[in-house]
Amino acid sequence: MAESGSGAADKSVQVKLVLLGEAAVGKSSIVLRFVSNEFQANKEPTIGAAFLTQKCRLEDRVLRYEIWDTAGQERFHSLAPMYYRNAQAAVVVYDVTKASSLEKAKSWVKELQRQANPNIVIALAGNKLDLVQPSSSSSGATSMPESEDEADDATATPGEAAAPGEQPESLRQVPRDEAEAYAKEAGLLFFETSAKTGEGVVEIFTEIAKKIPIEHILASSRGTGRPGAAGRSGAAQEGGVSLEENGAKGKDACNC
Amino acid sequence: MSTISTQLRTFKEPTKEQLTQLFFSIPPSITARSEKDGLERMEINAVLSLSAEAEEDSYAGKLYLIPPFLSFASLDRKSCRFTLPLCTIRRVERLNARAGIYALSLSLWHGMKIVVQLTSLRPTADLFCSMLRDALKAELQHGQMKAVRNFVKTCYSETLVLSTSPAAEEELEEKTPQEGQEGSPSNDTPYHVGLGLKFKFPGDPKKLREASKVKLWTTYLKTHGRNLTLLRYPQCTRLVQVGLPNRLRGEMWEVLSGSLFLRFSNPGLYEQILEDNKGRTSTSTEDIEKDLHRSLPEYSAYQSEEGISALRRVLQAYSFQNPELGYCQAMNILAAALLIYMSEEQAFWLLEVICDRLLPGYYSTSMHGTLLDQRVFESLVQKCLPIIHDYFQEVDVQLSVASLPWFLSLFINSMPMVFACRIIDCFFCMGPKVLFQVGLAILKINGEELLKIQDDGGFIQLMRSYFASLGNSAHPKSPDPRARAITRFQELLLVSFREFAIITDDTIHNERRKFRSEIVFSIESFSKRAAVRNLKSLERFTKEQAGFIYDALYRAMCVVPPPAPVMTPVPSLISDGNEEKPETRIGLRTFRVFLSEVATWARDEKVIINGFQQRVDREVAEHEFIDRLFYFWDVSCKGALSFQDLVSGLDGVMFNDLMENIEWFFNLHDKNKDGYLTKDEVLTLSESLLFIFRFEIGDAYLGAVSRFMTNAFEYGDALLPQPEEKGEEDDAPLPDIGHNQPYLNLATFRMVVLADEILESFFETDLSACFKLEPVPMMDLPSSNNGFLGDLISNIATDDNKKLFNRFTDRIGQTIGKHQVIHRPAIGRYTKLDEPKARESLLTPSMRQSPSTSPTSATDAAVRVPSPSSVSTSNLSAAEASKISPLSMVKNANDALMERPQFAIDDALDDDGDTDDEFGLGEDDGVMDEVDAFLEAHDSGLTEEQRELAKDLLNAKPVK
């Protein structure tokens, strides 16, 4: 496991992580929660991708996450390879109140497993858990300083259209069991989260940190400068937006 | 990818005429009307000068009549230009000046006079004048002249200049206001305004020096026209470069981009679109809804219902108007920014111009325009900033991780609003090249820092901190207070327009052309892989085969595009998720084309020999059998087939053995799936067989079908089904069975088929083998004649021309008795056995390699045959060259003969000196003093003598 990495203990390791998922499921919100422990009711849609970094301490080791938060709309799909190339980890997000978003998540997983870095660690996150939890809206977030602006975000989120009196669980469209079973079958880490309350967000990143083969990253970054850089420079030369996911590698990995 | 777009393949390079029209921002939809009226275009050399107070130099250039517009561009194409709707011209007079001078004075509706001296030879000038007269007349007939007066009231500029322009005032007063102008001018102003008027414009008006900007513009608009009649002299560009005043910004955006013309010529359409589509939902409206509260949320208007609903209406109207594009994230941010400065109707039309002309393909479902321009940008970086480019390669940094959002959201997403708006000002004024110039300047200014970054992340962070510092001084340590006052943003514009002036429209155009096919290819292979990957089931196909099915589907969609996917209302909250996704589904007509790509009998192939060439004309077959197949494969009863349906459908027939094929064919014709064919269905089935066999040579197949029918009815009668066994209550056992009653079951059918050798072999192999997952061979066979006509055809490689050519050679062939047409058989198995003689005499060996029997695969044939007659789709430039119509050729020749030498054109147009004296515009406030007021020196290319003449003309009297 990661902890056994010997000499790496004192060194901070860079981990490239990409977030994927349907539009408005809350990818940017999850990142914002993780990076600055904030929540914004009206987060602008991501254009192309956003980039943030955050350190994460794991026992005796410090990981520096380089997070690429991508745009969710279907038509941005063809840009995604630009962002997930060389990624060591991916968080595929869906919205627990929207069944179709899980379908989209599955297709992302499929794509990652075929065309991304073969050792990539993938986590599946069902977000907006607060919307299906009976207590969360009334009891308020656990010590979140931003709780004041949460009042007006009811209009912001499509899933929140339900009247206040309604049973929240009825908003749920993706049963936990179903998603969890899928995650298990596909070999993914699984979480249900709420960027709004913060529930489950940090866990995603710490669990990923545990699973990342750190020695491997260290070894390769010592060797060639950057993970994967040597092997992929050919693809990069192809130009700006390389749609051929991984250049030569992509071709034999996926013979379509 | 669930939707497949065909725009990429169908792209055509614009013609020279279209490029001119693009240059002048004239919407094609408007000129189409005049074309219908039979009004022609013409261009002529001219010198433009302005009457009245204007003191500008005169400009030599070209005058273009593009009905219903009159346009002018100076020789350098940037110093001076205008695009005037003809309906704004009230009077045209020929001026009485020195002999041999041909000059026209144009009076515009608000009294401004323009003088154009036509410098081509007399007959050309005469022709131009008479065409101008016709075009003006047509406008008058359309009542456009009247429309002007009402329309200009919606423009803020009129109000701005009105107080001091008596002529215009009279004009406006003359007409009492009639029915309120459509659109949404707010209640207290006649003109259109944006949200900014109520919710405040971003930025500090003092700091932006709004008052003096307004003053400068008022002066300019008075002397140089405004809204529909704006003349763009160098000062106009300079004023734009120092930033438009907030109140005028919206209108200037629509004037500079040309979207004003769309609004002018489509009164009320915006409201109409909203009205017509009330309550309609689509995937786009759903996506829009998600993003409404996520568009410039920090701006106060978008925290109110007023702002949100304006944004909703504009985006929805656009998505209804252009359903293929629909809605793309980033458009919300763009529209939100526009709405601060302009009304909904104005924003709607501007959005149209942006998506359609300025940033073509940026927001389309494939986003090919975005990808293309990123590639172009990268190539420009390589050319202009090779060190940075090489370094990025070295450390494996992708330029577009940072630059893509710049282009996609016009910097609104990247830098503070006040600065982004100024770039947008320049973008509308000078065109899309501005984005590239600014992009290059950003990299250049940050060059040193960029050479230190290690990865994509570092790049993004550097850019982010640079954008955050744009308001700071560019030279904070400079002892000169003037230098210290220059902000980093001013420095950015300065570098953009001074150092990257070499980037012109042509540069962008050429680069785009260079990389287009590369981008198209990568998008296509990407979406193909995605589509194949997203199949629920590959069935028994390999990925390559599924890829081929995709290709065939794609080609079919290029021929008959399917309707844009419209989301059906979600039936229940708990849908399984698949129903909601827009998915490309094809209708029957597209399906026929698709099938003709994969099944030999679904196309009519005629081998034509006319003595000059041999070719295959291919047409899509139409038959009830094909329609039947369509509904047979439509398992979800949607009336349309998805990619998956096609894959599964083909799987159902392509891997069958004899027995399975017989059963498949039986089921295909057993409409109610009761396990029995009715008598009618037996007949239909026979017709299907006849259809498949229609081109087989000899009558062996005909005989087989006829034997089949005899046997079917014989056995059928003998083995009449026992209704009791079937357990169907409503079937009374009838001795004489009705046409619609169960008649023949599978077992009997099988027996009948197996009784016939030909049918047996058909079901054993041929039926499945008729489906071919390989490219259909090229339309042309190797030409037997490489002489004169062979050369000719290689020169006329466009499809249209080829058709003409083919018809031409056919006619010759017919007259010399060498024209022959042979239908190519779908199976072609028995032909050799039955009638070897007949075939030998008709077909050359090369033609006998029909796709179904040929051992050389079709791919080989297509690659191998570099026949001069093969259609080369990539050979566009040759195609262009050959498109010259005889008429225009004659005209060109005439022009060449008649035109006298042009004015001596000063080639050194781009001299970069003497810009300093351009700054002081006599305004003490110092607005124009800003360093970024920089503009290339303009040189009209006139001699001293010509300048004199132009001045003379301004005072000349009209010819009586």
Ligand SMILES: Nc1nc2c(ncn2[C@@H]2O[C@H](COP(=O)(O)OP(=O)(O)OP(=O)(O)O)[C@@H](O)[C@H]2O)c(=O)[nH]1
């Ligand atoms: N109630 C609730 N709302 C959330 C949560 N996470 C995000 N949202 C809201 O959902 C909307 C979309 O969130 P984003 O984080 O921008 O979504 P995204 O996935 O980044 O969207 P794109 O950038 O368009 O792909 C915003 O209005 C958020 O406020 C959550 O956990 N609970």
Ligand SMILES: [Mg+2]
């Ligand atoms: Mg986002």
